[in-house]
Structures are given as C-alpha cells and as structure tokens.
Amino acid sequence: MKLHNKKYTSAVLGIGLAITIASFPSCKKSFLDVPQEGKQQSTAFWKTADDAAAGVNAIYGNMRSWENTAFPAIAIESMGSDDADKGSTPSDASFFLDFDRFTVDPDQGNISGFWNGQYRNINYCNQVLQNVPGITMDATLKARYFGEAKFIRALSYFRLVRAFGGVPLRTKLPTDPNSDYNLPRASVAEVYAQIESDLNDAAAVLPQSYGAADLGRATKGAALALHAKVAMYLKKWNDVLSYTNTVMGLGYSLLPNYEQVFRLANENGPESIFEIQCALVPGNPAASNSQYSQVQGVRGQTGGGWGFNVPSAELAASYEAGDPRRDATIIFRGETTPEGDVIDKVGDNPMYNQKSYVPFALFVPNFNEGAQQNVRILRYSDVLLMNAEAANELGNTSQALTSLEQVRFRARQGNTSILPKVTTTDQTALRLAIWNERRSELAMENDRYFDVIRQGRGTQIFGVKGWKAGRNEVWPIPQSEIDLSGGVLTQNPGY
Amino acid sequence: MKRIFTKFSVLTFLCLLFINAAFAQNITVKGVVTDGSDKSTIPSVSIMVKGTTTGAQTDAAGRYSISAPANSTLVFTYIGYVTKEVAVAGQTTINVALASASQQLDQVVVVGYGTQRKIDVTGAVASLKGDEISKQASTNPVAALQGKIAGVSITNTGTPGTTPQIRIRGLGTIFGNQAPLYVVDGVWYSDINFLNPGDIENMSVLKDASAQSIYGIRAANGVVLITTKKGKLGAPTTVNYDAYAGFQKVTNQVKMANASEYAQFTNELSVLNGGAPVFANTNLGAGTNWYNQILRDAFVTNHNVSVNGGTEKSTYNISLGYLDQDGIIKTNNYKRYTARVSNDIQIYKNLKVGYNITGVMGKSNDVPTTIYHQLYAAAPSIPVFNPDGSYGDPRSQNLGDGANFNPQATIDFNNQITKQYSVTGNIFAELNFAKHFTFKTSVGGEFGQFENRKYSPKYYATYAQKSDASELDIVRIDTRNWIIENTLTYQNTFNEDHNLTVLLGQSAQSNKSYTLNGSAQNVPFNTDADLYLSLGDPASRTVSDAGSRITFASYFARANYAFKSKYMLNASIRADGASQFFGGQQTWGYFPSVGAGWVISNEDFMKDQTVFSSLKLRGSWGMIGNASVPINPTQIVVAQTADLTAFYGNNNIPLPGKSINTLPPRPIVWEKGIGTDVGVEASFLTHRLSVEADYYNRKTSRAIFNLPILGSLGTVSNEILGNQADIQNKGFEFSASWNDKTAGGLTYSIGGNIGYNTNKVLAVLSGATPIYDGSTGITNGYTATRTIVGDPIGMFYGYKTAGIFQNAADIANSPTQSGAAPGGFKYQDLNGDGRITSADRTTLGNPNPKYTYGVNTSFAYKNFDLALDFQGVAGVDIYNANLAYRYGNENITKDFFDNRWHGEGTSNSYPSANIGSSANSAPNSFYISSGSYFRVRNAQLGYTLPSTILNKWKIKKIRFYANAQNAINIFGYKGFSPEVGPVPTDNAKTISTSNPNTTLNGGIDANVYPLYATYNFGINLTF
DSSP states (O other): OHHHHHHHHHHHHHHHHHHHHHTOGGGSGGGTOOOOTTOOBGGGSSOSHHHHHHHHHHHHHHTTSHHHHSHHHHHHHTTTSSSEEEESOTTTTTHHHHHHTTOOOTTOHHHHHHHHHHHHHHHHHHHHHHHGGGSOSOHHHHHHHHHHHHHHHHHHHHHHHHHHSSOOOOOSOOOOTTTTSSOOOOOHHHHHHHHHHHHHHHHHHSOSOOOGGGTTSOOHHHHHHHHHHHHHHTTOHHHHHHHHHHHHTTTOOOOSOTGGGGSGGGTTOTTEEEEEOOOOOTTOTTTSOOOHHHHHSOBTSTTOBOOEEEEOHHHHHHSOTTOHHHHHHEEETTOBOTTOOBOOSSOSOSEEESTTOOOGGGOOTTSOTTTTOOEEEEEHHHHHHHHHHHHHHTTOHHHHHHHHHHHHHHHHTTOTTSSOOOOOOOHHHHHHHHHHHHHHHHTTSSOHHHHHHHTTOHHHHHGGGTOOTTTTTSOOOOHHHHHHHTTSSOOOTTO | OHHHHHHHHHSGGGGGGOOOTTSOOEEEEEEEEEETTTOOBOTTOEEEETTSSOEEEOOTTSEEEEEEETTOEEEEEOTTBOOEEEEOTTOSBOOEEEOBSOOGGGOEEEETTEEEEGGGOOSOEEEEEHHHHHHTTOSSGGGGGTTTSTTEEEEOOOSTTOOOEEEESSOOOOSSOOOOEEEETTEEESOOTTSOGGGEEEEEEEOSHHHHGGGGGGGGGOEEEEEEOOOOTTOOOEEEEEEEEEEEEEOSOOOBOOHHHHHHHHHHHHHHTTOOOSOSOOOOOSOOOHHHHHBOOEEEEEEEEEEEEEOSSEEEEEEEEEEEEEOSBTTOEEEEEEEEEEEEEEEETTEEEEEEEEEEEEEEEOOOTHHHHHHHHSOTTSOSBOTTSSBOOGGGGTOOTTSOOOHHHHHHTOOEEEEEEEEEEEEEEEEEETTTEEEEEEEEEEEEEEEEEEEEOOEESSSSSEESSOEEEEEEEEEEEEEEEEEEEEEEEETTTEEEEEEEEEEEEEEEEEEEEEEEESOOOSSGGGOOGGGSOGGGOEEEEEEEEEEEEEEEEEEEEEETTTEEEEEEEEEEEEGGGTTSSOSEEEEEEEEEEEEGGGSGGGTTOOSEEEEEEEEEEEEEEOOOSOSSTTSOBOBOOGGGOBOOTTSOOOBOOOBOOSOOOOOOOOOEEEEEEEEEEEEETTTTEEEEEEEEEEEEEEEEEEEEOOGGGOOSSSEEEEEEEEEEEEEEEEEEEEEEEOTTSEEEEEEEEEEEEEEEEEEETTOSOOEEEOOTTOGGGOOOEEEOTTSOTTEEEEBOEEEEOOSHHHHHTSOBOTTOOTTSEEEOOTTOSSBOOGGGOEEEEOOSOSEEEEEEEEEEETTEEEEEEEEEEESOEEEETTTTOOSSSOOOBHHHHHHOOOSTTSOSSSOOGGGGSHHHHSOBGGGEEEOOEEEEEEEEEEEEOOHHHHHHHTOSEEEEEEEEEEEEEEEOOSSSOSOOOSOOOSSSSOOOOSSOOGGGGTTEEOOOOOOEEEEEEEEEEEO
C-alpha cells in the first residue's frame, strides 16, 4: 500500500503538471497576443494610395466639426463684431454675451474649443504631410494632396493667429513627449511666415479646378485668395495686389443675384473660391453632422434652428439705402423668404442670418436643420475688394475703383437708382468706402470682427461694447492650455 | 494498479475520475448541535475536519452532515460559543452541545483559493454571513455590506438593477471600472447584479494587499469572495421560502421654487442678461410640482424558494428567485428571475465533482437618464397638461432652452426595454490523494446576452419634444467569458505542532464581448413583433459593431505555516500575464505577499491572566495589480469615424475619411498597489467583547489613467493614457462588538466600526504639472478638481468667494474681475496683484471621505428579534454642480430663490439669478459643502412563531418581519443626496464609461438622483 501511495502520488503530480502545462496557454505566445477587436492597426495604415486619399478626406470631413463651424467659431470670429448679436432667448447660452462685451475669461469653454478645433485640423494635415511621402503612388496626385493639406493647415493657422496672436507652431507630428509635446508660443511673425510658406507651396501644385467628383477641394485660386487675405492682414499691399490680380485671371465671376450665392444650388459655383463641404445623406446622420446652419437658423420654426448669431440692429442700419444685400443677408421677422418660407411675426428675435439659411422644406426629420449647407469661406467678391483695397493703398486708384465697382454692380442687380458708383479718388475716402463695402458684402460671414481690428479701428467701432486697444486685439489663450503647459505658454496681455 | 497509473498519466484530463481505495476511509457523520444551556438548536455552526479544509455547517434546525475520516476529529465552532473538538472514532452520529462564550478566532473564514481558520489569517479579512445579507431585504447583495465592515464604503446608485458603488479602503485606482473583483464559487466577475442575495452563504471582503495579492491582476480595488448555499450530506430535504414586499419612498426631497417664484426668478435673469421680462404676470401660484408629478412610491417585491438537502454521497441546492422592483420614476421597472442549481457528488471516497449554475433574466423598463435633471430644471409655471389635454409647452411661455421640456412627455414617449440573459457558473472536480494532497480543477464561465431596444415614436408633445419620424434602435451585446483554474494543495501537520499548507495554482481566462447596434426609421409599431429593423426605411438603416477581447494567464503559489496555533507565517506569489500589456515593456507582472501572526493568548505566560479571552497580533505586506486598463493601449488604431467622411461636389457621395487622431502613449507598465497592514484582534470578558484594530498603508504606484493633454497636440480626445501618479491611502480601522445574553433571556449584540482613510498623491510621474479634471456636469468647460503632489487626489479647486458685488462702486473698489456685475460673486485676490486671474484659484475641499462608520445592533427576546443598523460618512466635501448647471431658464431650488441676491443689500453670499453666467459658474467655494451624513440604515423587527404551533403544521419555522431601510437621513448638504455616486445610466447594464477617470471627478454632484427609503414586510418560512 505504501508503495502504491508513493507511485500514486508521483503519478497524480505528474497528471497535475501535465494538465497545468496543457492548459498553460500562456506558454504559447499567441494566448496573450490579442489585437484590438474591430480596429485597424495604425501599422497597417499609410501604405496605399487609398490610404492617402482617405487621409485627405479626413481633413475635409473634419472641417465640418462643431469647433470649425458652430459655437466656438461664432464666439471667436463673429460675436465680438458690431454685425452680430447673441440671439436665441436672453438667458440661453449667455456665455456669448461675454464675447460680445469682451468680459470673457480664459476659462470659457469655447475659447479652448476653437483652439482645439483648429489644432485638430492641423493634426490631420500633418498626418498627410508626414505619412503620405512614404506611399508609392502617382506623383502628381501625391503633390496635390500635399497642396490640399498645406492649404487647410494655413487656413487653420490663420484663424489661430487672428484669434490668439502667436501660437505654438506644429508643422510635424509630435513624437517625443519630452521635447515636442509642449511647445512655447511662436511669434506672430513666425506663424505668418509658416502660413505664407504653406500657401506658396499649395498654390504651386494645386490645380485651377476639379472635375465634378472632386469639386470643393482646395484649388490654386483658393491658395492665392487666402494668401492675399493673409497679406492684407500683414499690410503687404504689393502681395495682395499681385495675388488678387492672379486670381482675377482664373475665370471666377460673380453670380448676378447676391441672395442666390448662399443657396444650395450655387454651392461651389463660379463665385465660390473655397467652401467647407457639408451634406445631408439619408441613413447617415453621423456624417451629416454640420450644425453651422442649425445653430443660426430661425428659432421656433420647424426646419429653422436655434437662432444664435443674429444680425444686429447696427448691421441692418449700416446698409446704403436700397441695398438688396440687406434683405439677402437678414431674415426679418414676418417676412417671406425668396424661397417662400413665411417667418413668424412673433418670434424670439427680430432678425436671423440669411446666409446660413436653408429653406424649411429641405429639413429632414432627425437630422440637423440645414445640415446640407456649405460654409462659404472665400468668395470672389472678397478677392475683388482686397484687390481694390491694395490698389488704393498703392495709389492705383483707377484699379481700386474698377474692382470695387464690380462688387457694387452685382449688388445693384440692375437697379441703377441704388448703390451709386464710387468715384472718389481721395485715398482715405476710398479706403473707407472699400471698408464699408466689405461690411455690406461680407456681413455674417465671420469676416467683420477681425477685419475691423486689422483696419486699426477696434476702439472706434467696438469701443462702445467694451473693446480696449492693447488687450482685445486677441482673445485670451485658453486657461486649460496654459495650465497643462505648466507655464510654458504665456497669457495674452490684459487677461 | 500499475497499468492504470500509466494510462492515467497519459490521459491527463481523466484524472478527475481517478479513484483509489488506498485513501483514508471517509464516513458520513451526522448530528445536531445545541446550546449547552437552553438546549435550543444552533444554525450555521461551522464544522471542520481537524487539520483539513473540509467543512460543513449546521442547517436552520441545527443539523449537520459531514464526510470525515473515521479516525479524524471534528471541530465545532460558532460565534459566542466555546469551540469543541470531538473525535469521530467511527461514530456516525455525534450530537454536540456547545457552551456559551465563543472562541471567535477559531471561526473559519473564506480566503482566496480556500478557507482558513480565522486565527490563522494574517491579513485583514472580514466576512458577512448569508443570513445577515438576506435579512437586510436588499435587492443587491453589495448593498447589504453598507455600514457592516470597517473600511468598506457603499454608495447607492438608485437605478433599479444596478450594483452600488463599493470602495474598500479608499480609492486604489483611478481609471475605468473601480468595482472590486467578485469571486463567486471560484468564477471571476466584475459585477454581481445577477446574484440573488438569498443564495449567498458567505461574503468575505479581502481588505489588505496580502490577502488580495493571490488575485494579483484584478485585486487593485479589493476582492469580495462569495460562496453560495449548498446542501449538506445526508441532510433531509429542507424547503425555504423567503419573501418580502414593500415600497420605496423618496425622502429628504429638495424643495424647488414654485411657479410664482420661478417666474420672478426668470424675469430677473432675463433682465440681468439685457432682455425683457419673460413673464408679464409673476403671480402664478404654486404651479406644477414636477417631482410630485413624476415620482411615486415605488413597489418592490422579492420571492425566493430554495430546496436543499443531501444523500450519503451528494448534496444539492436549487433555488428560484423573483424580484419585481418599480423605480421611483413612474414607468421605471426592473424584474429579475434567477435560477440556481448546485450539486456536489462524492463519486469516490477521494473524488468529488460538482457544479454551480446560475441562470438569470433581467428585464428593465428604462427611463431616460435625462429625466432626473429635467425634474430639477422643469418650469413649475407649465401645466402638465393643458385644459384641452395637450402637453403643457414651455414655449407657450417663451422659456427657451434649459427648461424646454415637459418631463411628463419625456417619460410618456420613452419606450426602452433592456433585457439581460446570462448563464454563469462552474464545474469542478476535487481529488484527495496521498493523504495530504488535494487537486482541484474548475472550469467556469459567463455566457450573457444583453438586449436593448428603444422605440421613439413619431409624435408631437411640445415644441421641443417632438419627432417627425419614428426610430428603432437596437443594441445587442454578447459576453463570452471563461476561466480555467487548477490548484494543488498540500496540507500536513508535523509533530503535532507544525501545520503547513502549500497551494500551487494556475489559471487562464478570456473575456470577450461583441456589440451590435442597429437603427432604422419609420418602423411600424402595432405589436412588439413589428420591431424589426428590416421593416424600417431602407435608406435610414444604420448598423455598427464593436468588440473586445482580453486574456489573462496566471500562476500562483502560497504557503501557510503555523506553529502550535501561536505563530503563523503566510507567503504567496502570483504571476500574471495580461493581453493588455502584450507588446509593451512588461507583459507579465509579479505580485508577492507575506504575513505573520502571533496569538499571544495561546502563550504559556498568558494562561493565568483573565483580562484577555484572546489576543492576536498580525502584520502583512503584499502587492496587487490593476487590470482595469483599456485594451492594448499601446496599439494606435486608425480613426474612421463618420465625421471624417468627406463630400466633394454637389452629389453628396460620402467618401470615408481615415486618419490618426490619437497619440501613442508612453510605454505603459503595470500599476501596482503595495500595502502593509498591522492588526490586533482581542476579546475580553469570556469573549463577550471583541475588538479588532488595523492600521494600513497602501501605495498605488504608477497609477494608470487618462491625463488631459495640450489641445495643441490636435488629438480627438485631448487625453492620453499613461502611468501617471503614485497615490497613497493610509488609515485606521477599528471595530468592536459585544455579545451577551441576559438572565432574562435577552440575547443581544452591539457592534461598531469606523474607518479613517487619508489619501495623498505622492508623485505625478508626468512631471510636476498638476492634473486638472472634474468638468463633468460643470458648464462652460471649467475644471473643478486639481490633483497635485502632496494633496489628496481630485481636490476641489477654484476661487474663494469674498461675498457678492452689491453695486458698481463695489466692483470699482474691488480687484479687477472679468465679467464682474452686481449680484455676481466677488472672488478673493489671493496673490494680491489687484486682478482676479486663474492664479487666484485655490484648494476648496476634499471629495475623499475621511471617516466611514457603522453601528450594528441586534436583539432577540423570546420570539422577537430586532436589528438596528446605523451608518454614516464624515469628513467629505461635495461640489453642488446642479446650481450653476444652466443653459437658460432652468428652475432653481427654493433655498436658492429665497436667499439669492436681487438688489443691493439682499445677500452677500448667494449670487443673483445669473448664477449660470461664466463668471459665476466658475468653480468657487460657494458650490462646496460638507457631504457628511448619518442615517438609520436598517431597522428590522421580526417575530418567529412558537414551535408549538409549527409542529402541528409540520413547519420548521415561520418568521415575519418589518423592515425599514434608509428611513432617517441626517445631513447638511442642500442637494438631493450626500451620496454622490456614479452617473446613472439609461439601462441596468453598466456605469457610464464616458469619463473613465471617475476618481478625478469624484464628489461632483451633477446627478440629482433623489434619495429614497425602502419599507418592507417579509416572511421567512422553512419546512
């Protein structure tokens, strides 16, 4: 028995060991080597031309984001101007008032929202710029992709530098947490230099136009027009003139009817230089995610929207007598729109933005109102007015008057009794006329606020609302960003 | 024999069927255990075969049955009685009378992978018996732990069907699911909402790192071991029926402003924002009390039938449970059906096989989570229904956002049902061989299906609550988890005095889940049979899926050595491999522990003293791991979300966008908890008074969690995962209990426990940068917590108020403050630079509770029994985020209305109606208040029918009781409940993972879930 027990013991121990080994899946490396379910590994990406195309798609898709087109953009780029008021009901989203009155503090979420949104654009661009070079594919297409990415990166940095002044300049993907995660602010000049360099590169490779299947991608004209605008902010008038002259030779034209410029049928039309492409796709609400039109839509009516960022009384009063652009820019309470929508006589706000308006009949239940509306970023009339301004600054009055008249001519829509031709040759008077024209032509397109600041008229025009020179030229750097940087980022003066 | 052995060593798995007649002869011993003085039978007496881990318990009638070697000794132990040892000597019936005054330290407790005599335990382990759990009439077994065990704090979530939040000795980890590991009959779970409290035999809470470390990877948040009820060998069939019914009633309801007050408030707010008054007439009376309209006294009933017993060679236990619980929100209901079967069969003398299987089906009629905040925010000026029967519409009063809903419409048009099916359990075999060895193998698993369907009809209730198309959303989640464990135990006693137990083990696990989501519009709905996606508009159909799989491989070993029941030494080690860490720097983690104990009272020099009935010192050290880490965090994946879809031209053809919008985390290594524990256990006055005290110190090193990162990095989430901080929890626990019996026949016990815990961040690994978080429920993107070296984790952080600006002159005379307005908070200029900037923020409060305590009493006199339990928390702060969580014209509490600033001199502490403005909603000291509370947790009065009556009916026991839970709550907090738990979710499945860093958001009350009390009447029947 004793013998048996010993044998027995060793036998069972052997069994135990055998079981242990047999069920030791860990001995086989594969048991613990479990890939993430349902996710494509990054190591398998950036290999093919399709990957490059998808990477570029992501840049454009992301441009529709809330941060790029909705509250954060409105807060930073529109609310401070004299053209727009908060809208909606008085207590609703009252933080907009802090932007309107320049009492906002650096903690406000839309400041970091705008900041983060622009840097997301920049990341998607950098992803393409850094990863696509290694892909074997058609060289022309590859170069075009770089041009597209550089255009969007330049646009994003332009929006950042206008809003905040010098910002951290990221031109490559961050890889080393110790050295390139936490970057200090670059100077305003450095940011602008990068923007100009990107736009030069983009203009060199981007095509003048695309076929129907690629309409809306960045073009040579878009790069040049944006470069002109950047140069205008830098007062590089020769550059403004030269870039706008080039764009004016690229075949753009103004639509006869100003109001129609902002309707779906004329998206990516002859007047369009760059638009953020939005769409409403049945069955795909997640891709139909633009809220640009929704947040500004007529409040209280089906197919309308939330009613923020409404035209101000000052804007309504600023138009020259009879200017049809007033009616085309502003939806008035009680009016019937050219598309036949009857706006309630009693509503929360006397006016709404007509440039983001999508006829109510196009509303699709369970989708964002107006999800199909593209966001107009650069229009040909802006180019003409930049050309006029540059020419005037450089003493070329006749070209200035000619370009200005092109804009006014279209605005007149054949009615010779309104919007008389500007004839002054006095540089100061003409400058003011061009500035006023910019306001009327580009109202509610997020141009006015920074336009007035670059004109040096901040105190004069926004002073009554609390704007102070030496402080309000830029918004505060997001507090969260300063906190996270551990003091590497410094706050703008006065905040 | 020889031939058989050879064969078996090849066919390894057949070892389970192994037999050998050479093993010691076991016989079945039966008997009754009675009280030595009054001869009453004693249930739940623990019977152990001396020197083994084999044990049994007496049933309700004091009967037991145990299989034991004929030459062994049985040890009978029960709390309050002297332990008795009886030699079996071939007897098959042994009736035992126990003398009063217990040897409490001789109790058997369940520890990891086995049981130990309480006296041999060198770590901190606390247990709760099944009858104490079922007695509480809680719907979830975890709730029954509240206030019972020092250092264990429970926070109720309130949603029927969800498990309360449980924290053992403070916060050990930060990321993800902070639930402890539950081990039910050897199978691992992260939630036990499938378990019927009535099925539980014993719950052991492993509190210190040395006791937990045998569970290595999953032990970071503590371990709760649960054994379920089993039948007893040779016991006659016993049928138990336990049931209760009652209702849940909201208590400590916060009073909201009424319609007139609301109208006045709304007008003030509108004027402050530059608008016109909203209400022309503010004299609107009381208006609608939305809480009264939507809340109800909610019915709850629970029934549990179990049948158990045993033959000479097998035992069985079958139980069926039914729970039907209404939520306090009308239409909310949860039903749970459970069936549990366990069966142990002694196939051969040395081989036992068995299984435990639980089937559960849960069905919840859900209410949307948003309803809670809606009730808080809804305008009292709106009628529930207009006279014409239509819904009262906030738009009719131009109320705008923030209050643009009618809560009645919200629940009326919500049609969401969640079902949960799960089969879980294990099958095991246990082989005793060569006298001292036990080999056990267990295969367990959980196979679950979670079904959620939501039907939103096409409807028009109010302007903001409408839908122009119906939509059906379906979610299916399949869970497939399995675990295999093999253990080999060697147990021997050398020279009478040296007791050695060695355990070797191996385990492998896989947890897999698959989620499928679909939706379609315009699905007809006449009956449930219509609810198919394929009946909806083809163009509107969407489908998506996701999955996860994690695997673990582990080895572990433990040795326990005891000398003469005086000196104990325990040591263990576990090695865990985890798929989450695969490919990183460390796939494997190693978790050792050691412990030592000294039973001073068993020393010879203590023989003659009379102060201590028992006295024991123990100390331990251990290391534990945290597996609650996202899957393969070091693998960067490609983002291809729909919002990256590009459209070119005017044809709206979606072109998928793909890119990378996350950053590679730094290499992640194991987060480890390293804990020491020193404890003393003593009893006095012939064991009537027993006390236990512990000091512990646990360091969580390299805690893994998400840290906010610079927005300029351009990632989609602005957070990155990594080993971020070292955190320390240390504290004391003390518990005492007094058990006695008076000459008049009153048996009573009074117990108290208190835990004191402090939490401190020792290091932030990513640099000296403070961690800002806590934006959950805070408007305007503010962060309300800061975690910094030297402070507790997630401290509230913001401005200190210095009063309220009364007028323009006041503002002019104060430091420059952006957004300053009369009626707004005046912040303190802490750095004295004459301006209020973010540099003036400071620490405002601590969301980590310092003290948790409980007092538990029970009294029995003749046929009556009474239990009173009290419980509380002290030394904790809460951030009341609800006050400033405003987008527009939300309603406000009556307290705020009465005390608000509304003109010069009206208040210097409460701000104006514009509390939601950017300047006022910035986190500040006004929103912080004490979260201390004290409550009468449980009060129960029972009456057991005299046996003279029962004998006639052939019934063993009938007991009736009345029970009140959380009936009295005392706290100073002005929100709904000082128990700030996790955010409630729409269904009974999971706690929201939307903000996985729950710890850094701790104590922020943005839930407004009302507190409620539960009143029950119940019956316990045994026949």
